[in-house]
Amino acid sequence: xxxxxxxxxxxxxxxxxxxxxxxxxxxxxxxxxxxxxxxxxxxxxxxxxxxxxxxxxxxxxxxxxxxxxxxxxxxxxxxxxxxxxxxxxxxxxxxxxxxxxxxxxxxxxxxxxxxxxxxxxxxxxxxxxxxxxxxxxxxxxxxxxxxxxxxxxxxx
Amino acid sequence: xxxxxxxxxxxxxxxxxxxxxxxxxxxxxxxxxxxxxxxxxxxxxxxxxxxxxxxxxxxxxxxxxxxxxxxxxxxxxxxxxxxxxxxxxxxxxxxxxxxxxxxxxxxxxxxxxxxxxxxxxxxxxxxxxxxxxxxxxxxxxxxxxxxxxxxxxxxxxxxxxxxxxxxxxxxxxxxxxxxxxxxxxxxxxxxxxxxxxxxxxxxxxxxxxxxxxxxxxxxxxxxxxxxxxxxxxxxxxxxxxxxxxxxxxxxxxxxxxxxxxxxx
Numbered sequence: 001x002x003x004x005x006x007x008x009x010x011x012x013x014x015x016x017x018x019x020x021x022x023x024x025x026x027x028x029x030x031x032x033x034x035x036x037x038x039x040x041x042x043x044x045x046x047x048x049x050x051x052x053x054x055x056x057x058x059x060x061x062x063x064x065x066x067x068x069x070x071x072x073x074x075x076x077x078x079x080x081x082x083x084x085x086x087x088x089x090x091x092x093x094x095x096x097x098x099x100x101x102x103x104x105x106x107x108x109x110x111x112x113x114x115x116x117x118x119x120x121x122x123x124x125x126x127x128x129x130x131x132x133x134x135x136x137x138x139x140x141x142x143x144x145x146x147x148x149x150x151x152x153x154x155x156x
Numbered sequence: 157x158x159x160x161x162x163x164x165x166x167x168x169x170x171x172x173x174x175x176x177x178x179x180x181x182x183x184x185x186x187x188x189x190x191x192x193x194x195x196x197x198x199x200x201x202x203x204x205x206x207x208x209x210x211x212x213x214x215x216x217x218x219x220x221x222x223x224x225x226x227x228x229x230x231x232x233x234x235x236x237x238x239x240x241x242x243x244x245x246x247x248x249x250x251x252x253x254x255x256x257x258x259x260x261x262x263x264x265x266x267x268x269x270x271x272x273x274x275x276x277x278x279x280x281x282x283x284x285x286x287x288x289x290x291x292x293x294x295x296x297x298x299x300x301x302x303x304x305x306x307x308x309x310x311x312x313x314x315x316x317x318x319x320x321x322x323x324x325x326x327x328x329x330x331x332x333x334x335x336x337x338x339x340x341x342x343x344x345x346x347x348x349x350x351x352x353x354x355x356x357x358x359x360x361x362x363x364x365x366x367x368x369x370x371x372x373x374x375x376x377x378x379x380x381x382x383x384x385x386x387x388x389x390x391x392x393x394x395x396x397x398x399x400x401x402x403x404x405x406x407x408x409x410x411x412x413x414x415x416x417x418x419x420x
Binding site for chain 1: 157158159160161162164187188191192194195204206208232236255256257258259261262336337338
């Protein structure tokens, strides 16, 4: 077992993990932060996207030990109390989800897109940048709308 | 995933010692190939040596006409580097189109070329740009580095430290990508250099290779039309569910022509 110390959603946490424990397993099973989902488990679907030191990663394809000393943000770290983060609110307002399984990853990837491309996003940029996040319900129209709206709201 | 011991060295020397002493050790860079492979139990190393904590292996330095990229530099860092976008924009564009954004935040240059997936993008750039792979033991010419499918010139326990890319006069990489994985069904990297045209093809055959016949065809006339009569050898092409051999041979020509046209 290895001891890891990291910050998750702004709080210091430590844990005992096997080296083979995936970051997503640590988040879900030890910290009980089950908002981060495991969809494909093969780094294709993006349901497990979290931020590690401010950059989006697929937490099913990173070992928990690799996150030792890192600053991790999950979907649970976005809202301020009962007030949703603007990107979350935009998904709600724009009907950016149906079953909701892919949504945590979509929101996290949306934030990563804003970090790299700013608050004014065209639809083509969003679609291209979302190529690592798969949704089987929506056909993406409203996800793209939601991310554009969320990006704008974050700039307000 | 089977159990393993995990190590996180702080220097190349320490990593070399760890891998030399491991029963069946594996170096991990970004882990975007190795971890899925271990999950599928296609690899079960006794020891995993994580190169992520080695500062000397990461970063981008431009010195005159040489762009040096540390082996642990991520695809996202190469894609976003203003220095690389200025010196070798085709290399930045290539890195920015590997996988997806989250994969690019973890995947590295060194990991990609050490793995030598037959459909990987970076090998084409390393060969076509005449890059030099620097390891903890020696320097290896880019065109000698990729030896067979998932095989390289690296010796047991040898560690890639950085790659030196000479700045070309012009270069472009065009790939016909698998829309799901973004791996190259066929990718062609062409460069116009002071020493003449250079080209490399990935995805089409067992591993990326220097495309001598493309270079010959471009020698007198570096233009897309100079390749009008070019025919890639069908019998050497990969064939799988994504594309047959004849189709791949056709794509070599089309991607090469597009890449040459983009150099203009």
